[in-house]
Amino acid sequence: DVKVTQSSRYLVKRTGEKVFLECVQDMDHENMFWYRQDPGLGLRLIYFSYDVKMKEKGDIPEGYSVSREKKERFSLILESASTNQTSMYLCASGIDGYTFGSGTRLTVV
Amino acid sequence: KNEVEQSPQNLTAQEGEFITINCSYSVGISALHWLQQHPGGGIVSLFMLSSGKKKHGRLIATINIQEKHSSLHITASHPRDSAVYICAASRSGNTPLVFGKGTRLSVIA
Numbered sequence: 001d002v003k004v005t006q007s008s009r010y011l012v013k014r015t016g017e018k019v020f021l022e023c024v025q026d027m028d029h030e031n032m033f034w035y036r037q038d039p040g041l042g043l044r045l046i047y048f049s050y051d052v053k054m055k056e057k058g059d060i061p062e063g064y065s066v067s068r069e070k071k072e073r074f075s076l077i078l079e080s081a082s083t084n085q086t087s088m089y090l091c092a093s094g095i096d097g098y099t100f101g102s103g104t105r106l107t108v109v
Numbered sequence: 110k111n112e113v114e115q116s117p118q119n120l121t122a123q124e125g126e127f128i129t130i131n132c133s134y135s136v137g138i139s140a141l142h143w144l145q146q147h148p149g150g151g152i153v154s155l156f157m158l159s160s161g162k163k164k165h166g167r168l169i170a171t172i173n174i175q176e177k178h179s180s181l182h183i184t185a186s187h188p189r190d191s192a193v194y195i196c197a198a199s200r201s202g203n204t205p206l207v208f209g210k211g212t213r214l215s216v217i218a
Contacts (some may be wrong), residue, residue: 100152
């Protein structure tokens with residue numbers, strides 16, 4: 001069964017902390033994506049990557065960075081977490097159809 | 110105006126009712142996707158279609174390319190159909206999907 005695995009289901013971090021959200025896929029996909037999902041706003045694209053060491057800004061990249069050192073792993077980094085980054089974060093991989101991870105609910109206090 | 114618009118935002122139905130969720134898009138697309146997200150759950154793909162109609166069990170998806178409109182129908186709705194339904198558009202080329210904001214469906218027994 002193909003999978004996109006996100007390292008944590010729930011996280012609580014303090015304001016100002018550096019936060020790493022990890023995503024691993026086992027489908028040999030080149031394309032990987034990070035979204036955040038908020039009530040009433042739907043899925044918003046933060047960053048995406050079409051290849052190793054390659055990254056592209058999405059619609060809301062401010063306050064985030066990413067790392068893709070290996071094809072199967074795409075990391076989202078919150079350089080200095082803020083309360084407005086409290087959200088559900090979803091990783092996905094694929095081309096025409098995406099496979100999503102189960103999400104990480106991050107709370108910044 | 111969002112490139113992909115869904116209606117309604119929220120929908121409550123009685124068990125057994127026929128349900129329709131609508132999706133309109135303003136971009137040129139290569140395919141239209143319908144996805145489902147149960148409360149607390151991950152996002153799963155229901156349909157990908159570029160023309161006509163697809164059916165899976167009690168779910169039917171249709172698309173009218175000329176009118177840039179797609180519908181998701183649920184026949185004989187059941188409380189387990191309660192979920193957020195998301196429409197997304199694939200554009201030509203290797204570009205990220207464009208998501209609607211989702212429709213929250215509650216089916217009451």
